[in-house]
Amino acid sequence: MSLTAHIPSHRKPRRSASKLAVRAGVAGGVLSTLAMAGTASASPSAEPVTETTLEMPVLSLDLAAEVSSSVTKAAENTRAAVLEGELHAQEETARTGAAAEAKKAKEDAQQKADAEEKAKQEKEEADRKAEAERANRSTARASLSTKSGSGATPSDGSGASVAAPATGSAAAIVNFARAQVGKAYVMGGTGPSSFDCSGLVQAAYKQAGISLPRMSQAQSSAGTSVSLNALQPGDILYWGAKGSAYHVAVYVGGGKFVGAQNSSTGIVERSLSYDKPTGAVRVL
Template sequence: MSNAHIRSHRKPRRSSRNTLIRSGVAGGVLTTLAVTGAASPSSADDQASPGDTVELPTLDGLISSGTARAAQATQTIAIRYDVAAAQDQAAEAAQEAAARAKKKARERAEREAAEEAERKAEEAAARARAEERAEQERAEQRRTASRSAERPEVATTSEAATPAPAPAGGSASAIVDFVRAQVGKAYVMGSTGPSAYDCSGLTSAAYKQVGVSLPRTSQAQSTTGTDVPLSQVQPGDILYWGGKGSAYHVAIYVGGGKFVGAQNSGTGVVERDMSWDPPSGAVRVL
């Protein structure tokens, strides 16, 4: 039996989207009717004017509301990006500042290490010079002892009472000749000759040969006469070590960059180059 003329009882399919739309419209209409019915007046006197109507939300309103929310979300995301960028920039700046501080600390440490090395080198050089000076003094002491053993000097009563006779001339050259003649004699604290001297005792005895009386101590002798620059000293000038007025040692400049002085008990009276122990200043008495 042919059933071509019989209609199919299968209902046409409806898309879920159409169903949702229709359901939404129907729901909206029913809701509107319910609100309108509830708000309808019960009598003619309570009827609303033609202008009092309830408007349904329009599609434009929904779109505008969605656009506003989207704009707000975009603005929120942009703010978050700005905050993240600012945080990254701050972190980068902090890293750069830390790197600069580390570099400065390293440079300061290197500079301090170089200064410390230079200071230690200077101290080592000073110790070496002091040791060399001590060795020279010991050698001089050995030579003096050898000469004394070969030709011992015995001071007579008259020598102890009076200094050696003054060389002819009565000038700076006489002072130079006198102190050079004393080289090799002993150093004894408080002695003024003729067989032993201390530093100021030697200078006093030298100037006494030319009729000049000097103060007894090195401190007072450093303030006697006229100040002379070390670059302009002349034979016979008094050299002093230490401060002017508080000098702890004096000697006689003899020319050629040398001086004669009663140095200490180890060396006695010696002649030295000024570079061996540079003096602090000089005074001229004659």
């Protein structure tokens, strides 16, 4: 074996025959083209070749500006849509609130009308009751007058008999009652500076050593019933039904009574014709 067999050769490798043939063909084609071009240029009948230059349109659009404008417009449209939606929502809320207020106002007006109608009916009912009570009192007086007959006893013209002056316990009652004339009427008052109707009657009878119930209802049934045409000083007069009277006074003779009427008049002495009582009872 040669000592240099392992050393690679520095010579260029040989080209293959196929590659050489391709290159030769290409070179030949080029030379043929050049020869034809030279012949054409040398021929006097050949027309000159005019070169034409095509100009491409220049795009001048600013794409960034167009995109920015589109984005801005889209944002404005979105904002407008949001504002419109908020406006619709506010209008709907306003309509709902107005409807609720109108409904409440209608309900309040109806309640007020109902309350006024109820008050009117109650007043009419109270007036009817008062009228019926006055009618009953008039009927009772007429009945008593009919039963008493004419000329039974001397009368003062008011239907009440004229009795002899009060003596004994009756005098004490009458004198005390008359001594209170001019004092104030106070609901619940029992003296000494003010009285209500039953408080005055109770205090007057106390002067004769007689204890009466406190309320007018009980005082109206405390003694024996007597005719209004046969009254004696010291008798208890009452207004309303016996046992449920709403007012009482003391008969002082001469067709008069003393009573604590109301807060406007106080304690007064009045004729029976001023406000005729319903009935009377005698306790003495």
